[in-house]
Amino acid sequence: MAGFLRRMRSGRPGLHNSGELPDREALKERLLKSYSVYYNVSVMGIREPFFAEAEFHEKNDHYFLVRSARLSESDSNEYVYFAQTGCLGTDELSAMCEEAFRRGLFMCRPHSGHRNTDVLLYVLADSIPEETVRQIGGIRMYRSYKHTFWGWSKFRLVAIDVSKGEAFYNREGRLLEAVVCNIMYGERS
Numbered sequence: 001m002a003g004f005l006r007r008m009r010s011g012r013p014g015l016h017n018s019g020e021l022p023d024r025e026a027l028k029e030r031l032l033k034s035y036s037v038y039y040n041v042s043v044m045g046i047r048e049p050f051f052a053e054a055e056f057h058e059k060n061d062h063y064f065l066v067r068s069a070r071l072s073e074s075d076s077n078e079y080v081y082f083a084q085t086g087c088l089g090t091d092e093l094s095a096m097c098e099e100a101f102r103r104g105l106f107m108c109r110p111h112s113g114h115r116n117t118d119v120l121l122y123v124l125a126d127s128i129p130e131e132t133v134r135q136i137g138g139i140r141m142y143r144s145y146k147h148t149f150w151g152w153s154k155f156r157l158v159a160i161d162v163s164k165g166e167a168f169y170n171r172e173g174r175l176l177e178a179v180v181c182n183i184m185y186g187e188r189s
Contacts, residue, residue, distance in 0.1 A: 054080040073113035088125035110145035
């Protein structure tokens with residue numbers, strides 16, 4: 001069991017007990033199904049290079065005794081984009097990342113109660129060359145609004161090599177390692 005956890009932390013999750021790898025279509029369905037629980041998932045009318053989008057919005061209000069005595073408010077948003085490709089090249093990955101971050105920032109409306117708007121990109125690829133794997137770890141996109149007084153935006157990237165059953169993450173995307181491993185190799189429902 002310890003060996004499996006080490007491989008999972010290194011970004012190369014081990015195989016599920018059955019030893020079978022999910023194909024790209026099955027993985028697409030699992031991803032969309034897992035995100036449809038808490039997110040609004042759209043698959044119709046999505047512009048290229050993405051095949052689906054998901055969004056999540058949370059608003060918290062803090063007040064003292066009555067609502068008119070509001071102490072603070074915070075808005076948190078997350079936009080998730082799903083893409084698929086054959087062999088993921090470095091130029092194609094850069095274009096997908098820039099487009100996802102651009103679309104996510106377009107949806108962002110910073111104000112004094114805005115906390116964060118995060119953008120997440122899942123790329124399902126039949127194969128990922130080694131130079132692209134090296135590039136994935138170094139991708140970092142971040143924007144702060146009014147020196148973070150009005151919030152910030154971070155970019156997370158998860159690239160999945162379907163043929164090998166491996167997932168690769170950028171620094172911010174590592175938070176999703178256990179989630180992705182569970183989606184890829186978890187029990188089928």
